[in-house]
Amino acid sequence: MAPELIFRAAEPTDVPELVALIESAYRGDASRVGWTTEADLLDGRRTDEAGVSEVIGREGSVLLVAERDGELLACCHLERRGAAAYFGMFSVRPTRQGGGLGREVLARAERLAREEWAAEEMEMTVIEQRADLIAWYERRGFRRTGEYSPFPYGDERFGIPRRPDLRFERLVKELRAA
Template identity: 65%
Template structure:
């Protein structure tokens, strides 16, 4: 599997990919769905365009998986991770996560990769833990009222920070 940096021409494809992996009935074909937690959009074209312009968005060679990496003070942040629900279970996500870790370490010299995951997603958190990520116990609130991130179906959503030392 090969990866490249996404370009502005990839915006629409990436919006569709991320949306299909997390929201609506299409997302239920995979295990990463948030459809029981949130309605509405996960990302829009402006958000993806901004990510491509201001950070690094990696995409696999056939457009079935993507992620975003941001350089931050002392670490790299991992987000916008999505795999086409019809192609989940083929190690695409695992391969892309490994590439993101390599990229952050080798290209930026980052010693740590951090991410946030909705605390109610115990299955997803467990998947990251099996790949060497540690739960920090650091919890931040969900951005209720900002429909750019979706419309919550429950009132107790929050994010937990996970971290992994690179190198």
């Protein structure tokens, strides 16, 4: 029997390991082990230590980490936005993807937003071209809104685009009391 999955808020000492986890889930050849890679859409970095540190220290924000036996396996960022909770920076170690860990992390994030923040909905933005990822979220109750925002071309903090047509779509899920 596998040891219990532990959830906790990230601490400043977690930053280097979190940056490595997030990068491994989205960018570069290491990300191709899993299915969440953005390597065909974007080059460059997904985040850095300053960005992760800022998220950890921001008021109304939590970077939730999931670990087992002291190994950091996944994380996600939640931020209060009025009656909604923004969900982002969702990363699962590529070698652990496809086994239900992501569903567990998402469920924990939804519960936290609903029970601790009284959030009525969870929202996120996903690169429109990530059809497989959007379908995964739709299977978990999110709906596409048809609301789009431009990709921040020229701002390398978000990566270096490999194509000229990237944009974000807003997804929303109603959070009902369990």
